[in-house]
Amino acid sequence: xxxxxxxxxxxxxxxxxxxxxxxxxxxxxxxxxxxxxxxxxxxxxxxxxxxxxxxxxxxxxxxxxxxxxxxxxxxxxxxxxxxxxxxxxxxxxxxxxxxxxxxxxxxxxxxxxxxxxxxxxxxxxxxxxxxxxxxxxxxxxxxxxxxxxxxxxxxxxxxxxxxxxxxxxxxxxxxxxxxxxxxxxxxxxxxxxxxxxxxxxxxxxxxxxxxxxxxxxxxxxxxxxxxxxxxxxxxxxxxxxxxxxxxxxxxxxxxxxxxxxxxxxxxxxxx
Amino acid sequence: xxxxxxxxxxxxxxxxxxxxxxxxxxxxxxxxxxxxxxxxxxxxxxxxxxxxxxxxxxxxxxxxxxxxxxxxxxxxxxxxxxxxxxxxxxxxxxxxxxxxxxxxxxxxxxxxxxxxxxxxxxxxxxxxxxxxxxxxxxxxxxxxxxxxxxxxxxxxxxxxxxxxxxxxxxxxxxxxxxxxxxxxxxxxxxxxxxxxxxxxxxxxxxxxxxxxxxxxxxxxxxxxxxxxxxxxxxxxxxxxxxxxxxxxxxxxxxxxxxxxxxxxxxxxxxxxxxxxxxxxxxxxxxxxxxxxxxxxxxxxxxxxxxxxxxxxxxxxxxxxxxxxxxxxxxxx
Numbered sequence: 001x002x003x004x005x006x007x008x009x010x011x012x013x014x015x016x017x018x019x020x021x022x023x024x025x026x027x028x029x030x031x032x033x034x035x036x037x038x039x040x041x042x043x044x045x046x047x048x049x050x051x052x053x054x055x056x057x058x059x060x061x062x063x064x065x066x067x068x069x070x071x072x073x074x075x076x077x078x079x080x081x082x083x084x085x086x087x088x089x090x091x092x093x094x095x096x097x098x099x100x101x102x103x104x105x106x107x108x109x110x111x112x113x114x115x116x117x118x119x120x121x122x123x124x125x126x127x128x129x130x131x132x133x134x135x136x137x138x139x140x141x142x143x144x145x146x147x148x149x150x151x152x153x154x155x156x157x158x159x160x161x162x163x164x165x166x167x168x169x170x171x172x173x174x175x176x177x178x179x180x181x182x183x184x185x186x187x188x189x190x191x192x193x194x195x196x197x198x199x200x201x202x203x204x205x206x207x208x209x210x211x212x213x214x215x216x217x218x219x220x221x222x223x224x225x226x227x228x229x230x231x232x233x234x235x236x237x238x239x240x241x242x243x244x245x246x247x248x249x250x251x252x253x254x255x256x257x258x259x260x261x262x263x264x265x266x267x268x269x270x271x
Numbered sequence: 272x273x274x275x276x277x278x279x280x281x282x283x284x285x286x287x288x289x290x291x292x293x294x295x296x297x298x299x300x301x302x303x304x305x306x307x308x309x310x311x312x313x314x315x316x317x318x319x320x321x322x323x324x325x326x327x328x329x330x331x332x333x334x335x336x337x338x339x340x341x342x343x344x345x346x347x348x349x350x351x352x353x354x355x356x357x358x359x360x361x362x363x364x365x366x367x368x369x370x371x372x373x374x375x376x377x378x379x380x381x382x383x384x385x386x387x388x389x390x391x392x393x394x395x396x397x398x399x400x401x402x403x404x405x406x407x408x409x410x411x412x413x414x415x416x417x418x419x420x421x422x423x424x425x426x427x428x429x430x431x432x433x434x435x436x437x438x439x440x441x442x443x444x445x446x447x448x449x450x451x452x453x454x455x456x457x458x459x460x461x462x463x464x465x466x467x468x469x470x471x472x473x474x475x476x477x478x479x480x481x482x483x484x485x486x487x488x489x490x491x492x493x494x495x496x497x498x499x500x501x502x503x504x505x506x507x508x509x510x511x512x513x514x515x516x517x518x519x520x521x522x523x524x525x526x527x528x529x530x531x532x533x534x535x536x537x538x539x540x541x542x543x544x545x546x547x548x549x550x551x552x553x554x555x556x557x558x559x560x561x562x563x564x565x566x567x568x569x570x571x572x573x574x575x576x577x578x579x580x581x582x583x584x585x586x587x588x589x590x591x592x593x594x595x596x597x598x599x600x601x602x603x
Contacts, residue, residue: 168324169357171344173371173422183374187361 086151120213308479
């Protein structure tokens with residue numbers, strides 16, 4: 001039997017679906033509510049009173065700014081590295097056939113399939129083996145491992161949908177390699193790169209596990225939040241930061257989804 | 272006179288596959304040259320060698336007297352109309368056509384004017400603002416043609432240009448390409464697997480098989496006087512006759528070719544000829560194609576529609592004019 005869309009689902013199913021969605025999203029709403037509570041030592045329900053003072057308190061806390069700045073810088077640089085390496089790798093894998101191509105494709109995707117803790121431990125032992133002190137750059141390297149995957153996946157999908165003869169057509173019409181990249185390749189993969197880049201940024205921004213193994217004394221935002229939950233002092237500040245994190249990660253993901261949503265037709269095909 | 276395109280012992284091997292195998296070829300300036308062959312015969316690789324997308328493994332290529340090996344596609348005065356047209360989806364039609372001039376640094380107003388003119392040439396004036404996605408297959412092909420012609424190439428390469436079009440459009444486009452080529456005087460080299468297309472459009476045809484050129488000649492040469500069994504069979508599905516059969520009629524022990532339209536059908540026991548049996552008929556509209564069995568040798572004949580035919584399985588006598596029996600060069 002085929003449902004034709006106008007047919008309504010049974011009431012029980014509707015209730016079950018609603019419960020499922022509530023279970024997923026109600027706790028997030030709670031986080032938002034606690035950002036306005038007047039009780040600072042523990043989370044009590046219902047909040048004894050509502051206030052916006054925690055926004056000002058958060059604004060004036062230097063440790064919040066430090067963590068936020070570190071997270072933004074790490075995410076930005078990891079994303080930049082991922083954009084370059086991921087795109088190059090995707091171009092190589094999708095445009096040419098060579099021995100071991102499938103293996104390379106698998107190896108590139110592997111970091112995102114591996115549990116973060118394995119990546120983290122592996123990187124940590126590799127860094128200490130090579131006598132590399134933990135720094136900003138070790139965090140960036142750790143994040144880049146999974147950011148590359150996201151960009152690679154997006155770029156590979158776009159390259160597969162692009163007609164290969166477009167590049168040849170450009171060369172044929174007198175454009176050298178650089179002009180072809182600028183006028184033909186880049187405009188065709190731009191939205192895929194933007195989407196991949198934003199996903200990568202969001203992933204890096206809320207990463208915890210790999211970061212705990214590759215960071216020294218610095219705290220990224222998620223690590224700072226974990227620490228903050230342990231000591232009961234100005235707890236709602238954590239919630240204010242949580243709201244910021246939700247916005248910073250959710251908006252790029254929504255935008256990335258919007259960018260890659262339609263585009264099922266083959267780019268550059270004649271038929 | 273300098274050849275437009277000249278191949279000397281050109282080979283292109285992919286691993287152990289000899290896609291193009293020691294090909295010699297001279298294309299005369301201003302001619303409409305067809306490279307005809309089944310898929311995998313090396314004709315498209317030859318086209319790509321001229322365009323510069325492939326480099327020869329050995330041998331030398333020159334284009335209007337200039338050595339072409341090692342010269343990248345963007346430094347050759349040669350343009351290609353691709354099989355899938357390869358229009359740029361992010362540009363409108365005008366910018367697609369003006370692309371070659373843009374990368375050469377021609378001023379915007381000047382290149383747009385030239386692009387408009389090229390669009391008029393392919394009978395698409397005023398289509399500049401549209402996107403490639405909004406055009407039909409036939410229109411896209413015209414845009415691809417205009418995009419190549421705007422650069423005033425010395426040689427225009429066309430890769431199966433009519434393959435994706437329906438029959439009616441294809442016939443129109445054949446005539447149009449031919450008159451365009453005459454008007455512009457540019458050397459056209461086009462690749463096709465359709466022998467009808469090659470014969471009707473080209474001044475000369477090269478028939479490819481297994482990376483080699485089997486025969487080069489005018490359409491008439493190729494059709495009437497095939498040199499090998501392959502050419503006889505591939506171009507117009509001629510009847511290939513074995514040496515023993517040919518010897519009985521011509522006295523020479525050589526492979527022969529006999530066009531299906533040269534065979535006449537008569538009733539059995541009447542006059543002399545080749546005794547055969549009618550095993551099948553195939554109605555083609557203007558003609559009917561007959562499958563015949565002459566003592567184990569399968570022959571085809573084409574007769575005008577409306578010819579009174581014996582029933583299938585009946586014995587018939589085949590006759591033909593001796594001069595229609597063409598003897599081929601291929602050793603027996």
